[in-house]
Structures are given as structure tokens and as C-alpha cells.
Amino acid sequence: MEARTEQTPELMDAQQRIRELSNDALIIELINTLNHLSRWLTPIHDWTVLDYALRRSERSVKQILAAMHDTEARAYSFMYAITTMTNPDLDKVPRIESPLGQDFDDRAGDALVTMAGFRRVRESSTSLLRALPDTAWHRSGFSRTDRDWTIQELAESLAVHDWRMLGEIDHVLARSGARAGIATVSRVSFEQIDAPFLPVLDLD
Numbered sequence: 001m002e003a004r005t006e007q008t009p010e011l012m013d014a015q016q017r018i019r020e021l022s023n024d025a026l027i028i029e030l031i032n033t034l035n036h037l038s039r040w041l042t043p044i045h046d047w048t049v050l051d052y053a054l055r056r057s058e059r060s061v062k063q064i065l066a067a068m069h070d071t072e073a074r075a076y077s078f079m080y081a082i083t084t085m086t087n088p089d090l091d092k093v094p095r096i097e098s099p100l101g102q103d104f105d106d107r108a109g110d111a112l113v114t115m116a117g118f119r120r121v122r123e124s125s126t127s128l129l130r131a132l133p134d135t136a137w138h139r140s141g142f143s144r145t146d147r148d149w150t151i152q153e154l155a156e157s158l159a160v161h162d163w164r165m166l167g168e169i170d171h172v173l174a175r176s177g178a179r180a181g182i183a184t185v186s187r188v189s190f191e192q193i194d195a196p197f198l199p200v201l202d203l204d
Contacts, residue, residue, distance in 0.1 A: 014163045018156050023137055026155055027129050033162040034119050036193055037065075040173065041115060043182040050111035054176055061172050062111035068165050069118040075154045076125045082141045082151055083128060090141040090149065129155060166190055 021029060041061070044050065050061040059067070074095070081088040109117075129137075129151070137152040170190035173179055179187045188195075 011160075011164070015156075015160055018159045018163075021159075023129070023134055023152075023155075026159060027126055029159050030122065030126050030129075030155070030162070032194075033159075033166065034122055036166060037115055037118075037169075039186055039188075039193075040169065041112065043186040044178050045181060046178065047110050047112060049176045049178040054172065058172070059168070060111070061169055061178075062114050064165050064169050064172070065111060065114040065118055068161070069114065069121060071161050072118060072121045072125060072158065075158050076121055076128070078141060078149055079125065079128055079151050079154050082139050082149070082154075083132065083136070085141075088141040090143040091145050093141075125155075125158070166193070 018026065018029070041050065053060040053063065077093050078090055081090065081093050132151065137155070138150055140148055140150040142148045167190050170193075174189070
């Protein structure tokens with residue numbers, strides 16, 4: 001849904017892993033993104049570190065979350081059109097993304113408000129997907145200006161986008177000091193985020 005990115009080995013591995021998921025497992029993957037974000041962000045004490053970028057050339061956590069929201073909203077509008085119409089013209093589906101320019105920080109709400117907005121749209125997407133039989137995932141819409149999409153491809157593209165955005169958020173959090181003073185379970189790195197959490201007991 002966004003501009004094409006460089007195909008690194010890590011990205012290609014993530015794409016392959018996501019393509020191999022069953023439909024049910026893919027839905028769980030999309031739901032887990034919400035859990036990961038909540039695990040990382042809600043315990044942070046100083047929310048202002050999420051709202052502003054460390055450098056002008058980088059995005060803040062709030063901006064990354066807004067990009068996730070906008071990508072999700074676009075994909076959901078396509079999936080809804082494909083679900084309710086036969087081979088719809090996706091070029092005619094209204095665009096509902098929000099601009100992410102230099103004035104982004106003037107948009108209402110902090111990063112956690114932005115995360116809540118993403119959560120609402122993601123829950124709409126996963127509810128739609130759960131309601132579909134597996135055969136409906138192959139339904140498609142066409143575009144003359146971009147590319148054709150099936151529901152399957154849209155769901156997979158969201159999971160790949162999540163993988164990229166979670167990695168970017170992890171990088172920002174690690175460099176900003178936002179994780180200082182919060183529980184170990186919420187300081188877990190992106191590479192370890194799917195591993196079971198085993199608390200260490202202090203017996204001394």
C-alpha cells in the first residue's frame with residue numbers, strides 16, 4: 001500500500017514467512033500487532049518521547065503509527081469494496097489517508113491516541129477477514145493506475161507492513177531512552193517479540 005521498499009534479505013524472509021501462513025494464522029498475526037504495540041507503548045512514562053522525532057530526517061513513533069493507520073484504512077477500504085462488489089474498480093474507492101507532512105505534530109492527540117485510531121481500523125479489518133470463508137480470500141478488485149489486489153494479497157501486505165513498522169518503532173524506542181524504568185516484558189526487542197516471556201525471579 002506504500003511506496004516500494006528495498007528488498008533486503010530480512011524483508012524477503014518476512015514476506016515468505018507471511019505467505020506461508022494459513023488464513024487463520026494471518027489474522028492472528030494482524031491481531032498480534034495490536035498486542036505488540038500495547039506491550040511496548042502503554043507502559044512508557046514520558047509520552048512526549050513518542051510524539052517527536054529524534055532527528056528531522058527520521059519519523060517519530062507517532063508518525064509511524066499514523067502511517068500504519070493510513071495504510072490500514074486504505075487496505076480496509078479495498079477489502080470492503082472487494083467483499084461487497086464483484087471485481088470493483090479500486091481507483092474509484094475514496095482515499096481516506098491523512099497527510100504526513102512537516103505539520104504532522106499539529107494533528108490532534110498524542111501517540112497513544114494515534115495508536116487507538118489504528119487499533120479501531122485494524123479491528124475492523126480483522127473482523128471482516130474472520131467473517132469470510134477461505135474461498136472469498138481470492139476475490140479481487142482491479143486498478144488501472146496502481147495494481148490489482150485480492151483480499152489475500154491485501155491481508156499479507158498489511159502483515160509485511162506491520163513487520164517493517166514494528167522494526168522502525170523498536171529502533172526509535174531503543175535510541176530515545178523511552179524504555180527506561182519500565183518492566184522487562186515491555187522492553188523486549190523486535191527480534192525477540194514473539195518469544196514467550198519467562199520472568200526471572202530474584203531469590204536473593
